Amino acid sequence: MSVIFDNKKIFEYQIPVVVIGAGACGLCAALAVKEMGTEVIVLERDSTPLGTTAMSTGLIPGANTKLQKAAGIEDSVQLFTNDIIKKSKHQTDSDIAHTLASESALTIEWLIEKYDIPLSLVDSFLYPGHSVMRMHGTPNRTGSELMGSLCNAAEKAEIDILTNSLVTDLYSDEKNKVIGVKITREDGTSEDIGCDALILACCGFAGNPEMLKEFIPEIKDAVFFGHPGNKGDAIKWGKLLGADLADISSFQGHGGLAVGRGVPILWPMIMEGAFQVNNLGQRFSDESLGYSEQAVKVVAQPEKYAWNIFDQRLHDLMKEFEDYNNAIEANAIIRVEDLNELSSVINIDKEILEQTVRSVEKMVSGSLEDPFGRDFTGKEPLRAPYYTVKVTGALFHTQGGLVVDSSARVLNKERQKLPNLFAGGGSARGISGPSDWGYMAGNGLLTATTFGRLAGRSASEFLKKTINSDNI
Numbered sequence: 001m002s003v004i005f006d007n008k009k010i011f012e013y014q015i016p017v018v019v020i021g022a023g024a025c026g027l028c029a030a031l032a033v034k035e036m037g038t039e040v041i042v043l044e045r046d047s048t049p050l051g052t053t054a055m056s057t058g059l060i061p062g063a064n065t066k067l068q069k070a071a072g073i074e075d076s077v078q079l080f081t082n083d084i085i086k087k088s089k090h091q092t093d094s095d096i097a098h099t100l101a102s103e104s105a106l107t108i109e110w111l112i113e114k115y116d117i118p119l120s121l122v123d124s125f126l127y128p129g130h131s132v133m134r135m136h137g138t139p140n141r142t143g144s145e146l147m148g149s150l151c152n153a154a155e156k157a158e159i160d161i162l163t164n165s166l167v168t169d170l171y172s173d174e175k176n177k178v179i180g181v182k183i184t185r186e187d188g189t190s191e192d193i194g195c196d197a198l199i200l201a202c203c204g205f206a207g208n209p210e211m212l213k214e215f216i217p218e219i220k221d222a223v224f225f226g227h228p229g230n231k232g233d234a235i236k237w238g239k240l241l242g243a244d245l246a247d248i249s250s251f252q253g254h255g256g257l258a259v260g261r262g263v264p265i266l267w268p269m270i271m272e273g274a275f276q277v278n279n280l281g282q283r284f285s286d287e288s289l290g291y292s293e294q295a296v297k298v299v300a301q302p303e304k305y306a307w308n309i310f311d312q313r314l315h316d317l318m319k320e321f322e323d324y325n326n327a328i329e330a331n332a333i334i335r336v337e338d339l340n341e342l343s344s345v346i347n348i349d350k351e352i353l354e355q356t357v358r359s360v361e362k363m364v365s366g367s368l369e370d371p372f373g374r375d376f377t378g379k380e381p382l383r384a385p386y387y388t389v390k391v392t393g394a395l396f397h398t399q400g401g402l403v404v405d406s407s408a409r410v411l412n413k414e415r416q417k418l419p420n421l422f423a424g425g426g427s428a429r430g431i432s433g434p435s436d437w438g439y440m441a442g443n444g445l446l447t448a449t450t451f452g453r454l455a456g457r458s459a460s461e462f463l464k465k466t467i468n469s470d471n472i
């Protein structure tokens, strides 16, 4: 992966805007470019556009959306901004957080009304860190459905997505203006495409073990459950072009990947009263703080796993999510009649397990304080029959990257704009602060969809301005 400085390069094919990566960010960017009347092409390394987006639950947060209003939920841009900043412990860029929060409802409505993406409000669970219910998802709450709808929208808009096209190099002039890209096909042949603006939508470096070792050593031993094709190319190119990087150690982890099944057990179960024990039968954390930071905590337990303990009510509640139904089908979910059976099935000392379960019951009734600080009051106590699933900690995707302004334009260390480079999604610095604890549910697809839309719009506006000024 390099940047080739070549002023005199002549390209046989020239497209005004090139987008690298066909996940949520790349497709939203391309739709925004095209609707402004600018030609665009999307280059994707895989044979089918999937990315991390297709692996995800596909939930996108939006503040003050029409769907929230119809459900009687009062939200505001300021409330959402405050939630993002609070979760990041005030260690993110508050202007960017505000921009994303204020554009979030516009993105949701743009996707639904202009591109027929079938989003509805998730009104059954409050995700950690959010003051109100503001997650929007497709009918089965899957990223593959979201990707399918985005690909349909791109096809209808007559956007070309060139698959099996790994971008290996960029071409630039001496002022770090990108003038084109080199793609390599599966058969080893390569092709050059010229461009006037470039949008980097090829996510972060979760699929690159060397970069993980260098920037986020604490997660390198966790299971990787993200898109292996995301090798940090945007970050490498950006650096070579003089871009600034920030929060490079930031990532989205998950403390509930079903062991040996590769299915995430989503956090609504925890938020509604489930808890985790290690293989000694002991709780070890406030699970409700968030699933991202829970990954490292689970991996730190003996043999790197934990058991989610829950009951029939939570089992039924979770069936809204296709991931959970997949976990049932994969025989990951175990049902037991009582604590006796639970202790023998998961091979944990019965007395210790019973003590843990009874302690949580007291925390629910308010007669005992959780030593880890979790507030269980208001939840229903767990009742037999019990359910359990063995989980481990996983890395989903990285959240640090290229510093961008509120129009998704890449900036250098002096906070000046690079000539014609834009970025969003996992390629750009997110809004999760410098580590794992700042990731609030939805931060990934908020930055992918909204920065994608903003990057597309800004790239098109930038080209129109350039053409106008050239004509003066």
Ligand SMILES: Cc1cc2nc3c(=O)[nH]c(=O)nc-3n(C[C@H](O)[C@H](O)[C@H](O)COP(=O)(O)OP(=O)(O)OC[C@H]3O[C@@H](n4cnc5c(N)ncnc54)[C@H](O)[C@@H]3O)c2cc1C
Pocket (backbone or CB within 6 Å): 020, 021, 022, 023, 024, 025, 026, 043, 044, 045, 046, 049, 050, 051, 052, 053, 054, 055, 056, 057, 058, 059, 060, 061, 143, 165, 166, 167, 168, 201, 202, 203, 204, 225, 226, 227, 229, 230, 231, 233, 252, 264, 396, 397, 424, 425, 426, 427, 441, 442, 443, 444, 445, 446, 448
């Ligand atoms: C299990 C799971 C559940 C999740 N659930 C949610 C959720 O509900 N809500 C949420 O907000 N976030 C969620 N996330 C995070 C979210 O999926 C990501 O933040 C988001 O999908 C990133 O989008 P993207 O477009 O930046 O990257 P991607 O979707 O990964 O797309 C990047 C694309 O670039 C391509 N590419 C990479 N390098 C090159 C190259 N050199 N040349 C050509 N192509 C290249 C890749 O093949 C890929 O298709 C989840 C993640 C996981 C793993």
